[in-house]
Every structure is written in C-alpha cells, then in structure tokens.
Amino acid sequence: MAKLGTTPNRYMPELPEVETVKRLLEKIVTNRTIIDIKVLRKNNVKNDPDIFVNSLKGETFLSMSRIGKFLIFHLSHDKVIVSHLRMEGKYYELDKNEPNTKYSRVVIYLDNKKKLCYDDSRCFGYLKLSSEKEYKLDKEIRKIGPEPWDADISTVIKQAKNKSIPIKTALLSQEIITGLGNIYVDETLFASKIHPLTPANKVNKKEWETILKESSRILKEAIESGGSTIKSYHPGKDIDGNFQTRLLVYGKNGSNCPICHHPYRFIKVNGRGTTFCPNCQILKNKQLKVAIFGPISSGKSTVLQTFKENNIPTISADEVVNNLYQRKDVIEIINKTFDLQGNTVDRNLLRNKLSKDPKLIKKIDKIVWPLVKEEISLFIKKHPKGIVVAEVPLLFEAKMENMFDVLIGVESHKNEKLLKNRDGNKAQELKIINSISTYQKNKEKADFIINNDSNLNSLNNKTNKIINKLIDRLD
Ligand SMILES: [Zn+2]
Structure with missing residues (x-):
C-alpha cells in the first residue's frame, strides 16, 4: 500500500466536504x-472490535458535531464515536437487506x-469508540486550532510568531486555524493576495485579517454548495458537491488569472502542488533577483542599461x-576540446566549427554555462539586499530560470526586419531565427514582457515602470 505522503496531489475531503457529510449523517x-x-x-476500527461492538449495541445517536475534519457522533450514556475519513472514507445509508457497498468496512x-x-x-479512515470526557483529549484533536470564523486575531498572530515556515504549510498544519486543506488554502491565499511561500511570521496583522475573512467566506460558500466534488470523492451516495465550479485557482495551472490575466504558476x-498568480500574489523579499531574457537584438542591453542608471547592480x-574567454583555464579546456591552438580562443574559428556541427554547440554549452552560472551566482551573493539584475539571453537553455525571482522578457518585431538587412551570413541568420523561436516557447513564463517596437524613450519608460513595481516588492 502506498504511503500517505507519496501521493501528495491526491484529493482528500476537506472541511466543507466533511461538514456536508456531517449534515447528511445528522x-x-x-x-x-x-x-x-x-x-x-x-x-478501520481503532478499538478491539468486540469491545467496539458490545459497547455500542443498544445505544442511541443523539447528535453530531465536527472538530476540524473529525466527525463526532454523540450517543446515549456519554458514549462517542470519533471518525476520520482520511482519503476515501464515506458513509452510505442503505436498506437493511440491500447488499453492502463494495468497500464496506463497518456496518451499523x-x-x-x-x-x-x-x-x-x-482504508486510511477509521471509527473510534470514546466518551464525552475523553474524545477532546485525543492527541490529534487537541492540536487543532479554531475554525477561521471562531479565531481570535491576536491569538493567531501569537501562534504564527515563531513559525518561519511558508504560510501555506502553516495553514495546512491546522494548528493556527483549521479547515484549510490543499484546495481551500490555495483559494484563500489567492483571494488574500498572499504568496504561498511567504514565511508565516512575516504575514502582518492586516493580511491575517484578510486570511480569516477570505477563508471564512470561501469555506462557508463551499459548505453551502455541499463541498467540491473532485476526482472520485462524493460526500454520500448520489450526492455531489458543486463548489468545484467556483474554484478560481486550485487545479487551474495552465490558465490565466481571472483578475490580471497573468498565467498562473505551479510550484x-x-x-x-500549489497554483498561484505570480502577479497578484507577490512574495516580499529583501533581495529580488531579476533576469532579462529574449531573442538577439530585441533591446535587452538597453533595458539592462536603464536598471544600471537607477543604481541597480547589473551583470550580463x-x-x-567574454571574460571567461580571457581565463587561462577556460582557454585551455576549450582549445583542447575543439582542437584549437594558441594562448587565446580564436572565436572566429570556433564559431566556424560550431556552425558546421550543431552537436559541438552542446559541447561548448556544457563547458561555458556552468561557469556563467557560477559567476552570476557570485554576483548575486555580493548584493544580498535590494534588486539585482542579470541579462541572460538564453535563460531557459542554460537552465538558469530558477535562480531568479522575476523574469523579464524583451521582444521586438524590429529584429525580424533587422534579420532581412543582415549581410547574408547564413549561420548568423539561423542563430537569430532560433533565438526567436526558443523565446516564443518560454515567454509565457515571464513575469513582465517589454515590447520594444517603438522608440528608445518608450523602451525606457516601460523599463522604469517595471523598476517601480519591483521596488514595491522589496521588504
Ligand atoms: Zn493575477
């Protein structure tokens, strides 16, 4: 049997679904x-089965309640059944003579x-015989925080104070507040405009108030809709919740944010698995690592220059x-690999060789990209506060996109015209065409796109607007 943690994206009933089950059972x-x-x-029974059966026979159900995702059956003589559905647990009411359901584990x-x-x-769920006196002392139940509509803001802040874990992880633990599983935590953070990786102790009072307000609203709306029916989970026989049609972000990786139309990101x-809008849910940071990428002659260097003029550290x-090609160790290894001579790298000769055999390009990338990565990492480390910008034309080919918090794509239709006016150097033309096509493939991952179809002034204005937005993201 698979371990719980190995199927992290599998759907589990969350609070609204469990509340729906509770209301049906009641x-x-x-x-x-x-x-x-x-x-x-x-x-599926946490007691000795004989004791479980004999203690409950003849008792009458009085009422139902719920603590987090625990269902509590209250019976006569202060007896209690605590039940947790875990992944796939369900209750079905049948006529006495009907056959049991396929996976019936306990029949009452x-x-x-x-x-x-x-x-x-x-078989992850269970029933457990307890008593009115004891069930609340259960280790798991004791850990559970209040539901968002019952939570007190100062207690919540106090609880979060020592937690530097991401806000999403903190909410999933159920300790600060209970009720948010993977679906509703993504929905709540999206509605609250809070990045899921924000450290819990960095969430301020106003943001906590928003989290409490939005999670209450979302959970209550979901309860009203009977929960969400996702994959195979139904709260009862022939009963489907329909809140899934109102989910805005959960499971929507690949679509765009309905508020700002930016593509969602999945991390x-x-x-x-977590889906969020990188434009609405911004991670505040002490340092913001920015990469500029885009095809050849799209205007990237001009954009980089504008950052520089704003006193922002830049690297290209x-x-x-170019500097690497001056380094003795690099010259040696390149000349050796490509069968070249001399104390420098003859870049014309090298380019000629590369244009004749595309396999050699991979070979040189293997040597050069890790060194570039290393240099840029060092540069970033030297500037641990504020914005730091690197222009990396082939950001995705170099697999460097994850080093950065913000990606800016620079594109221009001018470079297609430029292409026409080139000197007929086939290798160069091919390079430009390639760079445009790989850019098109990756541009949707950009946080900002600068379109450089107008003049220099407009390019500078666009860049300055982005710089102002980035400054807002600094802690
Ligand atoms: Zn958005």
Whole structure:
C-alpha cells in the first residue's frame, strides 16, 4: 500500500466536504438506536472490535458535531464515536437487506430497517469508540486550532510568531486555524493576495485579517454548495458537491488569472502542488533577483542599461562569457576540446566549427554555462539586499530560470526586419531565427514582457515602470 505522503496531489475531503457529510449523517442517525454492528475490516476500527461492538449495541445517536475534519457522533450514556475519513472514507445509508457497498468496512444496523455502511477503498479512515470526557483529549484533536470564523486575531498572530515556515504549510498544519486543506488554502491565499511561500511570521496583522475573512467566506460558500466534488470523492451516495465550479485557482495551472490575466504558476510547497498568480500574489523579499531574457537584438542591453542608471547592480551573461574567454583555464579546456591552438580562443574559428556541427554547440554549452552560472551566482551573493539584475539571453537553455525571482522578457518585431538587412551570413541568420523561436516557447513564463517596437524613450519608460513595481516588492 502506498504511503500517505507519496501521493501528495491526491484529493482528500476537506472541511466543507466533511461538514456536508456531517449534515447528511445528522439526518440519518439522530434518535436512531444501534441494533447491531459488523466490523468487516478490523483496521478501520481503532478499538478491539468486540469491545467496539458490545459497547455500542443498544445505544442511541443523539447528535453530531465536527472538530476540524473529525466527525463526532454523540450517543446515549456519554458514549462517542470519533471518525476520520482520511482519503476515501464515506458513509452510505442503505436498506437493511440491500447488499453492502463494495468497500464496506463497518456496518451499523439501525432500528428503522436501515443500515449505515462505512465505505473506504483505501482504508486510511477509521471509527473510534470514546466518551464525552475523553474524545477532546485525543492527541490529534487537541492540536487543532479554531475554525477561521471562531479565531481570535491576536491569538493567531501569537501562534504564527515563531513559525518561519511558508504560510501555506502553516495553514495546512491546522494548528493556527483549521479547515484549510490543499484546495481551500490555495483559494484563500489567492483571494488574500498572499504568496504561498511567504514565511508565516512575516504575514502582518492586516493580511491575517484578510486570511480569516477570505477563508471564512470561501469555506462557508463551499459548505453551502455541499463541498467540491473532485476526482472520485462524493460526500454520500448520489450526492455531489458543486463548489468545484467556483474554484478560481486550485487545479487551474495552465490558465490565466481571472483578475490580471497573468498565467498562473505551479510550484511545490513542502511537497504539495500549489497554483498561484505570480502577479497578484507577490512574495516580499529583501533581495529580488531579476533576469532579462529574449531573442538577439530585441533591446535587452538597453533595458539592462536603464536598471544600471537607477543604481541597480547589473551583470550580463555575454560579458561574463567574454571574460571567461580571457581565463587561462577556460582557454585551455576549450582549445583542447575543439582542437584549437594558441594562448587565446580564436572565436572566429570556433564559431566556424560550431556552425558546421550543431552537436559541438552542446559541447561548448556544457563547458561555458556552468561557469556563467557560477559567476552570476557570485554576483548575486555580493548584493544580498535590494534588486539585482542579470541579462541572460538564453535563460531557459542554460537552465538558469530558477535562480531568479522575476523574469523579464524583451521582444521586438524590429529584429525580424533587422534579420532581412543582415549581410547574408547564413549561420548568423539561423542563430537569430532560433533565438526567436526558443523565446516564443518560454515567454509565457515571464513575469513582465517589454515590447520594444517603438522608440528608445518608450523602451525606457516601460523599463522604469517595471523598476517601480519591483521596488514595491522589496521588504
Ligand atoms: Zn493575477
């Protein structure tokens, strides 16, 4: 059997679905007396099965409640059944003589010719006999924080104070507030415009107030809709929640944010798949690492120059490469690999060789890119506060995109015209065409796109606007 943590994206019922189950069960069991119980799979009952059955036979269900995702059945004589559905647990009400559901694990016979089947294909859920005195002392139940509508803001802030883990992880732990699993935590953070990786102790009072307000609203709306039906989960027989149609961000990787139309981004936060809008949910940072990429002669260097004029530290991958070609160790290895002579690298000769054999380009990239990466990393480390910018034309080919917080694409239709006026150097033309096509493939990952189809003044204005937005993102 797979371990729980190995299927992080599998859907689990969350608070609205469990609340829906609770409301359904309330109608089914209240005032019904237990005639008999059959435990079909011992592991789904956390007590000795005989004790479980004998203690509950003859007792009457009085009411239902819920703590986080724990269902609590209150019975006569202060007896309590605590149940957790985990991944696939469900309760079905059937006529006494109907066949049990396929994955029935526990069957409770009621005094109205009905039976309640606890069905669980994956067997992670359970029922546990407890008492009114004891069930709240359960280790797992004790850890659970208040639901967002019951939470007190100063307690919440105090709880979060020592937590430097991402806000998403903190909310998923259920300790500060309970009720948000993977679906509703993504929805809440999107509605609150908070980046899922923001350290929990960096979330300010106003933002916590927004989280409480938005999570309350979203959970209540989801409860009203009967929860979300995602993949195979149904809260009961023939019953589907329909909140999934109102989800704005969960499971929507590949589409655009409905508010700003920026493409969503998908990351893992502590192993959990997370979708968010990188434009609406901004991560405040002490340092902001910015990369500029785009095809040849699109205006990247001009954009970089504007950053420089704003006293922002800049570095250019092309310059780094030029410097590398002056380094003795690099000259040696390149000349050796490509069978060249001399105390420098004859770049014309090298270019000639590369244009004749595309395989050699991969070879040189393998030597040069790691060194470029190293130099740029060193440069970034030297500037641990504020904005730092690198122009890396082939950012994605060099697999360097993850080194940066913000990606700026610079494009221009002018370079297509430029292409026509080139000197007929086929290798050069091919290079330009290639650079445009790889740019097109990756441009959707950019946080900003600068279109350089107008004049220099307009290019500078566009860049300055972005610089102002970036300054806002600094902590
Ligand atoms: Zn957005």
